[in-house]
Amino acid sequence: MLFRVHRTPSTALKHTVHLVRKKLSTSHVTAATQLPRRLTVNEKDIEEAFLKGSGPGGQKINKTSSAVQLKHVPTGIVVKSQATRSRSQNRKIARQNLAEKIEELEKGPESRTALKAEIKRKQKASKSKKARRKYRALQDNRAVEVDEEEGTDLENRMEDEAREERV
Amino acid sequence: MPRLPTSLLRRARHEHSLLPLLFRTCRDLPSARNELRWLREHILETASPKSPPSTRHQRLYELCLQRSKGKPLQYILGSQPFGNLEILCKPGVLIPRPETDLLTTHLAQTLLSYPPLPPTIHILDLCTGTGCIPLLLHSLLHPSIPHPHIHIHGIDISPLAMSLARKNLHHNTRHLHPSSQISFQQADIFDTEWLNGIKAESSKKWKWDILISNPPYISPHAFNNGSTARSVRNYEPKIALVPTTPTYSSTDAPETGGDMFYPRLLHIANELQVGVFVVEVADMAQAKRVVGMVRERGAWEGVEVWRDFPEQGGRDGTGEVVEVDGRDGRDVRVRGEGEGRAVVAWREGWGGVFEG
Numbered sequence: 001m002l003f004r005v006h007r008t009p010s011t012a013l014k015h016t017v018h019l020v021r022k023k024l025s026t027s028h029v030t031a032a033t034q035l036p037r038r039l040t041v042n043e044k045d046i047e048e049a050f051l052k053g054s055g056p057g058g059q060k061i062n063k064t065s066s067a068v069q070l071k072h073v074p075t076g077i078v079v080k081s082q083a084t085r086s087r088s089q090n091r092k093i094a095r096q097n098l099a100e101k102i103e104e105l106e107k108g109p110e111s112r113t114a115l116k117a118e119i120k121r122k123q124k125a126s127k128s129k130k131a132r133r134k135y136r137a138l139q140d141n142r143a144v145e146v147d148e149e150e151g152t153d154l155e156n157r158m159e160d161e162a163r164e165e166r167v
Numbered sequence: 168m169p170r171l172p173t174s175l176l177r178r179a180r181h182e183h184s185l186l187p188l189l190f191r192t193c194r195d196l197p198s199a200r201n202e203l204r205w206l207r208e209h210i211l212e213t214a215s216p217k218s219p220p221s222t223r224h225q226r227l228y229e230l231c232l233q234r235s236k237g238k239p240l241q242y243i244l245g246s247q248p249f250g251n252l253e254i255l256c257k258p259g260v261l262i263p264r265p266e267t268d269l270l271t272t273h274l275a276q277t278l279l280s281y282p283p284l285p286p287t288i289h290i291l292d293l294c295t296g297t298g299c300i301p302l303l304l305h306s307l308l309h310p311s312i313p314h315p316h317i318h319i320h321g322i323d324i325s326p327l328a329m330s331l332a333r334k335n336l337h338h339n340t341r342h343l344h345p346s347s348q349i350s351f352q353q354a355d356i357f358d359t360e361w362l363n364g365i366k367a368e369s370s371k372k373w374k375w376d377i378l379i380s381n382p383p384y385i386s387p388h389a390f391n392n393g394s395t396a397r398s399v400r401n402y403e404p405k406i407a408l409v410p411t412t413p414t415y416s417s418t419d420a421p422e423t424g425g426d427m428f429y430p431r432l433l434h435i436a437n438e439l440q441v442g443v444f445v446v447e448v449a450d451m452a453q454a455k456r457v458v459g460m461v462r463e464r465g466a467w468e469g470v471e472v473w474r475d476f477p478e479q480g481g482r483d484g485t486g487e488v489v490e491v492d493g494r495d496g497r498d499v500r501v502r503g504e505g506e507g508r509a510v511v512a513w514r515e516g517w518g519g520v521f522e523g
Contacts, residue, residue: 050476050504057475057506058266058449059385059408060395062239063198064247065265082201086248087265 035112038096039103046098047071048091070094077101185228188235192398202240206230209244237398250303252339259327261407263299266475267381267447270509271300273477274379274445275307281520284308287316289373291365291439293356293380293432295321296407298332300379301349302339309344318348322356325406329353357431366438375439380432381447383410386424389449425449429457437466443520444512451507458499461512469521470512475505 049069055061067082068090079101081094103111171190179186179196186199193199210226230243241247241256248254249263250272256262278284288308292300301319309315323329332351336343343349354361369375385395385408399408410427429446436444444467448454454472461470501507513521 050479056394056450058264058447058508059261059381059383060389060399060449062241062262062264062396062399062403064240066248082197084248085205085244087268088251089248 035115036107036110038112039099039106041072041095041099041102045073046095047073066090068094070098072098072102075102075105077105185231188231191235192237202234203231205240205244206234237401239398239402242402249299250306252299252302252306252335252342254297254299254302255331255335255338256297257327257331258402259404260325260331261296261328261403263297264381266508267300268303269475270445270447270473270477271303271379272307273473274511275304277520278308279311284312286312286314287373288318288377289369289375290317290319290377290379291375291441292319292321293378293435294382294407294428295323295332295351296325296328296381298328298335298349298351300381301332301351302335302343304379305344305347305349306339306342309347315344315346316348317344319350321349321351322354322361323351324353324355325404326353356428356435362435362438369439375441377443377445378432378436378439378441379445380428382428382432383408384425384428384447384449384453385409386422386426388422388424422452423456425453426456429460433460433464437464440514442514442517444510446510448507448510454507454510455499457510461510462497466514467512468515468518470510471500471502471521472507473509473511474501474503475508477503477509479504 047070049071064085066085066087067080068087069078069080070091071078077098079094079098081090081097083093084090100111100113104113108114171194175196176187176190179190179199182200183203186196186203189199189202190196193202206227210223210230214223214226233243234240239256239262241262242258245256246253247256247263249268254263290301290304292298292304295301298321301321305317305319308317321329321332323332329351336349336351356362383406387409389395390400390405390409395408410425432446433444435441444461446457448457451472458470458472461467511521
């Protein structure tokens with residue numbers, strides 16, 4: 001998610017907002033926790049469904065159907081992706097999602113997904129605490145413009161940003 | 168075109184004020200949502216850092232308005248993903264189709280599954296347009312060939328297409344091998360002088376191995392009867408879609424009016440003694456007619472038809488289906504699922520690649 005933050009020239013804060021990883025002191029799961037290896041799925045177990053609309057194709061149509069649907073035959077899990085315009089890219093994304101879902105099914109709370117979610121939750125809690133502190137101080141001292149297009153509160157966007165942080 | 172339900176439009180509008188605009192062309196909510204997202208991403212990627220949100224919103228509105236009138240997304244965004252490549256697009260040149268992507272990919276996989284491939288392959292792509300087929304073929308073949316000398320030459324009648332093809336070559340360099348020999352030439356494939364020239368080029372030392380083409384194949388009838396999308400009709404170059412040739416004027420024959428390029432392509436394949444002949448077609452009916460043309464010439468050892476998804480379906484998932492009733496009453500092998508999409512013919516010596 002991209003957004004532009006407009007600052008009055010007099011603010012001391014930099015244009016780009018840096019995501020600071022705060023060291024987490026409580027709980028066994030920290031940002032430094034080693035995630036287990038990604039699960040590699042056997043190609044033979046994956047079926048790709050080719051989603052094609054009815055009607056003519058080829059030169060007669062120029063609408064791109066880039067959706068990819070993968071099914072893991074042993075578990076019956078189905079994953080669909082149309083995140084990008086590229087079918088090959090969507091295939092990669094769908095494969096990753098499929099692997100994650102299979103692992104979730106198999107490993108439950110010890111899966112990569114569960115551990116990642118826990119790490120993110122802690123980082124967000126810490127990040128939003130810091131953001132609130134920062135912007136409370138800002139609002140006390142100066143006016144800050146709100147991005148008209150997004151129309152959301154600056155603080156909420158900071159929290160969104162924390163949520164976006166990759167693990 | 169069926170009317171869109173008001174409730175759906177209302178829902179769309181509630182989600183984002185510009186969604187109803189996109190709806191006019193997209194016709195379903197998920198597509199409209201996706202296109203809105205891609206248009207926004209495009210604006211953010213191409214906006215100058217100093218531009219205020221109001222400018223960007225204005226630009227988004229403009230692009231949605233263009234799209235609502237049917238302008239292809241690929242012309243608005245300027246590109247179309249094709250395999251792992253990004254093919255630049257512009258009005259005046261046909262937009263690469265996903266079906267072409269699939270058949271080109273399948274051709275590459277078929278060639279690669281029959282080692283060893285010779286280090287030197289000569290491929291001729293006629294009516295190349297954006298150059299997508301040569302570029303994709305090269306990118307898929309070279310990683311599996313040690314010291315590859317893949318010579319691919321693309322021809323198109325349009326100077327605009329050739330200039331775009333050269334841009335695409337440049338744009339996708341990182342997917343190509345440094346020793347790649349990819350060239351583009353503006354020419355009319357019906358021109359005798361051009362054919363003599365290219366025939367002379369390949370000599371006793373080498374011959375063109377593969378002739379591939381996605382020629383204009385829509386009959387004038389099919390162009391006007393509603394089966395060709397409005398966006399295609401109004402925005403893409405007709406010369407790339409509906410064949411007109413020097414010797415034939417537009418025929419009213421509803422079915423065969425789109426077949427006009429295939430005899431010429433087969434003639435060229437013969438003159439150049441090409442080993443493999445691959446052409447894209449509109450549908451199964453046209454595929455069968457082209458199979459008939461291939462067999463009539465008697466020069467080809469084998470011929471088969473590929474559907475849209477050549478690797479799917481068939482018995483045991485092998486993607487093989489034998490279908491009765493080729494044009495001359497004989498069987499023709501049909502691979503995959505979907506509509507009939509390509510006719511593939513090969514000369515003696517290449518049978519192992521396709522029949523194995």
